[in-house]
Amino acid sequence: MSQSKSRDPDVLHRHLRDVQELLSRQRLVDELVHRQQMPHRDLVESITHKQNLARLQRKLDRLHPADIAWILETLPLADRLFVWELVRADKDGDILLEVSDAVRASLLETMDHYALKAMALGLDADELADLAPDLPAEVVQAVLAALDQDEQAHVRAAMSYPEGTVGALMDFDLIKVREQVTLGAVLRYLRRFGALPDHTDKLFVVDREERFRGLLTLESLLVNAPERTVSEVMKSRAVVTFRPDDDARAAAQAFERYDLVSVPVVSERDRVIGRLTVDDMVDYIREESEAEILGNVGLREEEDLFAPVIRSVKNRWAWLAVNLITAFVASRVIDLFQDSIGQLVALAALMPIVAGIGGNAGNQTITMIVRAIAMGQVESAALGRLLRKELGVALINGLVWGGVIGVLAGVLYGSPGLGLVMIAAMTLNLLLAATAGVLIPLLRQRFGGDPALGSSVLITALTDSGGFFIFLGLATLLLL
Amino acid sequence: MSQSKSRDPDVLHRHLRDVQELLSRQRLVDELVHRQQMPHRDLVESITHKQNLARLQRKLDRLHPADIAWILETLPLADRLFVWELVRADKDGDILLEVSDAVRASLLETMDHYALKAMALGLDADELADLAPDLPAEVVQAVLAALDQDEQAHVRAAMSYPEGTVGALMDFDLIKVREQVTLGAVLRYLRRFGALPDHTDKLFVVDREERFRGLLTLESLLVNAPERTVSEVMKSRAVVTFRPDDDARAAAQAFERYDLVSVPVVSERDRVIGRLTVDDMVDYIREESEAEILGNVGLREEEDLFAPVIRSVKNRWAWLAVNLITAFVASRVIDLFQDSIGQLVALAALMPIVAGIGGNAGNQTITMIVRAIAMGQVESAALGRLLRKELGVALINGLVWGGVIGVLAGVLYGSPGLGLVMIAAMTLNLLLAATAGVLIPLLRQRFGGDPALGSSVLITALTDSGGFFIFLGLATLLLL
Structure with missing residues (x-):
């Protein structure tokens, strides 16, 4: 029984290795010819060359479009485009629909209008609507003109529904x-x-x-x-x-x-x-x-592993910028307490612990609440009940972990007062984290936003600045 | 056309509100009776009571088991168990298969062996195998004994395959x-x-x-x-x-x-x-x-929103403990530089920025790599190539963002040297984050671990302690 569909990753990796081996042989031959180290063996070389290509092509013909898509995603750009050239044109459409957005762009760039049109004409209406935004407008127009009225109407209908609706995902193949x-x-x-x-x-x-x-x-x-x-x-x-x-x-x-x-x-x-x-x-x-x-983690889209550095920088910069701003705010909060830190340098060493535990606990709470909102289970559950529960968890964690770290700090720095301030600050920051962890996603939902988006950045910003403020403020009031 | 299946959350919420309204009427009646404020209206009351119950039961009979499961998850414990009592016994099994593990435990606790047996006998072999670990051993034995040989063999087969294999998920309904x-x-x-x-x-x-x-x-x-x-x-x-x-x-x-x-x-x-x-x-x-x-975020399992506080604490404590240990290590690193901070307090304010950007960038890298490993696309891509790319991204980010923050810090504290140390420290910490972001998941995979598990904690620990060390170390060497 032939098995051109790969039911497990091992088989898929074997296909990949076959393709890679054929590619590297090909490269070797090309290189030797280029360097003219085989001047008198042109004939032999050209036969090997053709055999290699034919084997690679046969291999690709036997593979399922989804598997070719995976192989293309896994190959570096030069190899990817070499393989893409060899793929039978009638598989182009199915493969383009399967690959990630980033890789799709790299493949479409290599196709001329003629090839794009031929590919697009082989698609169903809903598939064409999916690809259309990535195709040149002339190609889309030409393809639409070649379709019959019903199909044209289907494509236009599918394109008219915004992303995230049923209309954008439906097909028209029904009996x-x-x-x-x-x-x-x-x-x-x-x-x-x-x-x-x-x-x-x-x-x-x-x-x-x-x-x-x-x-x-x-x-x-x-x-x-x-x-x-x-x-x-x-x-x-x-x-x-x-x-x-x-x-x-x-x-x-x-x-x-x-x-x-x-x-x-x-x-x-x-x-x-x-x-x-x-x-x-x-x-x-x-x-x-x-x-x-x-x-x-603020990545806008799946990255092509082999994308140029600059494209990755663009994909990631916004989140880093936001985080830098929040870190800068936290830094200004610390700066307010310069005098206190100057008097008691141990504060500088202990303050990241207070901020850190708040951020971690807050992210746990927010993840729970965002999940529950996504399942539609929060609107109805009383806000007060959730808040009481999270505050309870925060209080226990604060007293237990704050206690452990507080005693440790008190002993290390020989100051029971410092230990008590640690306990109080950790507990208060955990209570702040619990409150914000419940309120941030609920408020965002209330005002029509996506409760998940950026919630983690927001709560970390709050528990960092808040943690520094609470700890350094308490220390200033009670110890100095 | 009746629509007992709910195609959208609004319909589901309407069902939920109906159930909640019937429940609250019920509670009101119960309370009045309890307080004996309606001594002479026993008859009326008991009729209302029965009507209410009957309406609730009819409502539940019409709902799909998956929808009842959702409603049970959304209700607080007392209401949940009240509704669970009213559900027709022949739906018990399907509902138990649908609810989350935490809620399933709360429902199973209320059922006696007789009810459990009746429920289990209504399940298919693969479903029974799924529920068996949550049922008392005597019940499982009794149910197995009541099955015919083929079915017994199916249940035992399904139970024999470990979680995460095809065998544990397959069913036996085939023609x-x-x-x-x-x-x-x-x-x-x-x-x-x-x-x-x-x-x-x-x-x-x-x-x-x-x-x-x-x-x-x-x-x-x-x-x-x-x-x-x-x-x-x-x-x-x-x-x-x-x-x-x-x-x-x-x-x-x-x-x-x-x-x-x-x-x-x-x-x-x-x-x-x-x-x-x-x-x-x-x-x-x-x-x-x-x-x-x-x-x-280190949550071991989906939490029952209405679970007691202590169960939530248990679900979350391990991650907090690990994070506290890493924060404590970072705190000791800072403590090494007490003298430097005493001399130049601005260091205390700036150091969280250096640590923070490293953690953020490292988490972006690690998320990319873990995704690519899960898709099977990394083994083959050369490690060197990935590392070069991530180091390139880190270098650009370090010079750009480090530059911005460095200039800002230099101006704020009137010290160009401090600004230059910021730029250098941020760039170095980003390079550390990129290296660790590529190596941690790859090494974990090499040694047979799950590349995703705890990677985020590890990299944050490294970029925190590393960031503090790089920044305070450079400042000590160059500025003091």
Whole structure:
């Protein structure tokens, strides 16, 4: 049984190594020719050259587009473009849809308008709508002009919905049937198709005016007698449908919750205009969680590992700038207490501990609350209850950890007073962190913002400046 | 069209508010009765009471188990248990499978052995295997004894595979057919089933010895003439299969890459022993990304929002302890330079800036590298190349941001030398962060660890202590 799809990373790595080996042989031959160290062996060389290329091309022809996409992402730029040249043109579109944004840009740059048009004409309407923003406007116009009216309408519809909506993710490959026909007639109708659209687990039942009436699962088509009518076996109650302007995140949660494979997208006038399938939802869920993890450290997008340094700098600078500003503010807070530090230098050594524990605990709280908001579970839970709980946790942590560190500091510096100030400052900063950890995401949500975005930077800024202020202020008041 | 499944959070919230309203009415009645403020209205009261309960129960009966699970997670403990009592027993199992681990424990505590047994007997083998670790051993034994041999074998098989393998996620609901029969015969065979297993998009073709031969998609069953045989239309090349001990993460990537709905799990002797379906993969992907986000701030598990304070403290303490230790080390580094700080107090104010930018940049680098390792794209990319790129980014950031802050510090404290030390220290700490950001995850992977786990704590520890040491050391050497 041939296995051109790779079910595990090892197989994928073997493909990669094969490609890399063929590439390096190729480079060796090119280099020797370039240096003219094989002047009399032109013929032999050119045969090896062609054999190599042919082997690489055969290898690529056998690979799934998703696997080629992975290999392209993994290769440095020069090798990537060399391989990209060898890929069969009819796979171009599928590969471009699979690669990350950064790598896609590097591949598109190498294609002329003719190749782009040929590639774009091979795409489905929803795929074309996905790629269109990355293509030159002339190419998009030319491709649209070559499509029939229905397809044009589909592309324009898909492009008209903003990112993050169901409309932007739906496809148009659906099979509609009428409710009064028999299952036997449906079976005969399906046999006229050479193939069904991907992820067809159900057909959509519509009336004469194309209004949505219910769902006919392939299952009910298969287990029921052919004499029965669609209306007898179709599902019309407790059916999940989406509208094109529904939030994609809510749709993904519905897929997850109800274990769906495909769902009809229905217009306001109850027409079936598209469908959402689980493969797109899997990609969406993965991309959302990627974006969240990258966003936590202020990375705007997935980086091409081999992107030029300057592009990486651009991807990362904003977060560093914001953090520098907050660090600068904290620095000014410390500067207020120059005299105190001059009198008692131990304060300088201990103050990062107070700030640090606040930041860590605050980030734990904020992560919990942001998760709960994303699951829709906070609005209803009383604010007061959450706050009381987090303050309780902070109080225990402050007394326990503050106690440990306070005693240690008191002994190290031979000053019980300093130890007590440490305990008090750590506890107060933890209480500040808990309050801010609950309030920041809730307030951001209240005012329509994304509770996750930048919350971590905000709370760290607060617990740093706050921690320094509390500790140095208490020390100034009580010890000096 | 009734819509008992909630396609968007608003509908879900409406259900929740209905439940909460019924609950609060109930509480009011209970309270009045308790206070005996309605002594002569017993009859009326008891009727209201019953009506309320009946309405709540009807509401719950109409809801999908996944939605009830969400409502239970969102309610405080007392309300949660009250609602749990009212849920129809036949939904118990599905709900328990849906709720988070923390909430599941709170629900299981209320059930006696009899109820647990009844619930467990309603589960499929793979579901029972999932819940078994949370159930009392006697209950598991009793339930196993009540199953037939095949089912017992399935449960034991599913329980025997460690978490994170395909075997632990597979189910046993599969339909096998022989290759020599006609599609018409398969269609007649399917009609004998009342229903097909969930997510059946293909049947598994086996030979006389039950060895895997290929896949018969429902699509090919529907679009081909009934006279054709299974062997003529089945797919046996480029077919994805898993082995039960394959890594679940690799399986999830295969589902994502090849847009799969169900995949056969095949033993070493080529027998079909189970299957993996996309709904389980969606849950797996979601859980993995949750675990990663929670793990980033050292939370061991999703917290029940209404868990007692002490349980939350336990969930969070380890990370705080590790961070305190690293902060303490950094504090000792600062303490080495007591004399320098005593002479030039501005150092105390500026040192957190140097440490902070190193931590931020290091976390960006490490997040990039950990992502690339998870996608399998680093092993092959040369270490040297990655390191050069990150050092380049660090150098630019150091000179730019170090320059800005250095000039600012120089002006603020009227000391050009201090400004130059800032620039040098920030650049050096960023170079340290870049080196560590590349090396830490790669070394952890080399030695078989999880590159993500605790990497952020490690790098922050390094850039804090390192930043303090570099800055205070340079200042001591050059300025004092």
